[in-house]
Amino acid sequence: MWGVWRSNLDGMTSESAKTRTIALDRPLDLRLTFNVTGLKGPSMRVADGGLWRATRTPDGPATTRMAIVDGALEVGAWGPGSDWALDRVPQMVGESDDASPLVPHHEAVAVALRKGRGVRLPSVLRLVEVLIVVVVTQKVTGKGAARSYRELVTRYSERAPGPGPVWTPPDPEKLASLPYFDFHPLGIERKRAEIVTRVCRDARRLEAGATMDLESARTMLARVRGIGPWTIGRTMLAVRGDPDAVPVGDYHVPNVVSWALAGEPRGTDERMLELLEPYAGQRGRVVRLLESFGEGAPKYGPPLAPRQIRAQ
Numbered sequence: 001m002w003g004v005w006r007s008n009l010d011g012m013t014s015e016s017a018k019t020r021t022i023a024l025d026r027p028l029d030l031r032l033t034f035n036v037t038g039l040k041g042p043s044m045r046v047a048d049g050g051l052w053r054a055t056r057t058p059d060g061p062a063t064t065r066m067a068i069v070d071g072a073l074e075v076g077a078w079g080p081g082s083d084w085a086l087d088r089v090p091q092m093v094g095e096s097d098d099a100s101p102l103v104p105h106h107e108a109v110a111v112a113l114r115k116g117r118g119v120r121l122p123s124v125l126r127l128v129e130v131l132i133v134v135v136v137t138q139k140v141t142g143k144g145a146a147r148s149y150r151e152l153v154t155r156y157s158e159r160a161p162g163p164g165p166v167w168t169p170p171d172p173e174k175l176a177s178l179p180y181f182d183f184h185p186l187g188i189e190r191k192r193a194e195i196v197t198r199v200c201r202d203a204r205r206l207e208a209g210a211t212m213d214l215e216s217a218r219t220m221l222a223r224v225r226g227i228g229p230w231t232i233g234r235t236m237l238a239v240r241g242d243p244d245a246v247p248v249g250d251y252h253v254p255n256v257v258s259w260a261l262a263g264e265p266r267g268t269d270e271r272m273l274e275l276l277e278p279y280a281g282q283r284g285r286v287v288r289l290l291e292s293f294g295e296g297a298p299k300y301g302p303p304l305a306p307r308q309i310r311a312q
Contacts, residue, residue, distance in 0.1 A: 017162065018082045022073040022090060029118030030066055032292060033094060036122065036238050041146055042153040042167035043129075043160075054160035054168045055126050057081030063162040064089065078162025094120025097241050102282040108260040109279075112289035119292060121241035121285060127210040127217075128203045129169040134234045135195045135226070136188060139251075148187040155186070176200035195226035210239055237284050245284035246276065252297075253287055259297035260290045266297070 030051045034044060044053045050067035060080030066089070067074050073093065077086045090096070097120040104110035124130060136152065137145035153167050156175060160168045176197055183193035199206060202224070209217035217240065221232045230249035237245040247253055248269050258267025261275040276283040 017076045017078050018086060019077075020075045020086050020089065022075065022093075022095075024068070024071055024073055027118035028068060028073065028093060028120065029116075030068065030093070032116070032119045033122050035292075036288060041150045042157075043169050045165050047165050052164035052166045054164070054166040055081070055085065055124070056129060056169055056171065057084040057126075059084045061161055061168045063160040063164050063166060065162075065164055066093070076162075078164075079160065082161075088125055091123045091125060094122045094241055096123075097121045097243075099243075099282075099285060101243075102279065102285055105278045106261050108290065108294055109286055112260075112286075112293035115293040116289050119289070121237065121243055121288065123241040124239055125210045126169075127207050127235065127239045128172050128199060130238050131199055131206070131221075131227075131231070131235050132170065132172075132175070132196055134231050135192055135199065137234075138192055138195075138231065140187075144187060151186045152183075152188070172200035172203035176203070191226070195224075198224065198226065214240060214242055233284065237288065243282050243285045244280070246273070246287060248273070253291070255297035256290050256294055257287065260294040 031046055034051060034053065043055075044051070046052075048065075050065045052063065052065050054061065054063045056062075058081070062077055062079040062081030062085040064082075064085050065076045073089070075086060075089050077083075079085075085092075099113070099120075102109075102113065104113055132152075133149055136149045140148075152175075153170055156178075157168050157170045160166045178193075178197060180190045180193040180197070183189075183196070188196070206220065206224070209220050212220075214236065218232055218236060221227050221235065228249060230247045233245040233247035236242040237247075254267035254269055254272040255265065257272045257275055258264040262271075264271070267275075276286060279286045
């Protein structure tokens with residue numbers, strides 16, 4: 001939304017920083033737009049009046065700091081990959097994302113779309129670093145996944161370039177060499193550990209999915225053992241801004257959709273897809289909006305307990 005993190009960007013134009021100002025012709029909520037990437041924690045933080053994000057580019061690590069000032073997006077970048085990152089900021093913040101094809105057929109979608117005017121689908125264009133995060137979050141609680149990813153980064157990466165409070169995402173080459181049991185102290189069991197190392201060993205080929213056509217990218221990911229529809233949906237939504245990416249197999253999303261669109265407190269993947277059929281081509285956007293602005297489905301029973309596998 002207009003005015004999010006208004007700041008004069010003090011300290012952003014230090015000698016080592018490169019800067020750019022991007023005019024915005026429509027609302028942008030930076031925090032909610034980037035929340036979809038899953039790169040929270042060490043590699044992405046809201047601090048000092050802006051959103052800091054670290055990434056590994058083809059030219060080396062880069063840190064960006066983004067803030068909205070007087071209706072424009074002001075960006076500073078540090079590190080050897082700063083030019084690469086600055087050139088791609090418009091894509092990253094969803095400047096080319098177009099929500100106009102989404103026509104609400106339900107009141108809940110109309111309300112969520114109105115509330116989420118500043119929420120875009122970003123295209124962060126770094127597939128492997130997002131894929132690692134998504135794999136770590138497979139079939140575990142959000143808190144457990146956040147803790148595991150934070151420890152993975154702080155143990156196997158380094159502080160990002162520039163003055164920001166962020167760490168560079170892990171180097172795939174470094175993770176590829178680790179045995180599965182090195183992930184256990186991080187709360188990551190053998191199955192997820194082996195998927196992470198498998199992805200990292202094939203990082204160069206998989207990274208092409210950040211720019212190839214969407215269907216080819218989905219097909220390529222589906223051929224990697226351990227990667228299914230849920231992982232593909234979550235990854236493509238963030239990396240490519242795929243508006244039709246649905247996280248089939250999610251524990252909560254079928255309930256969110258079924259409650260919002262049919263008043264049913266519990267749903268299945270099949271029921272979710274049936275209800276989303278009128279939104280073909282925009283199903284991922286609908287899910288994203290309902291997750292952020294929909295009324296949560298009624299909760300029954302205790303929450304999932306964190307998995308304890310650190311000593312395994």
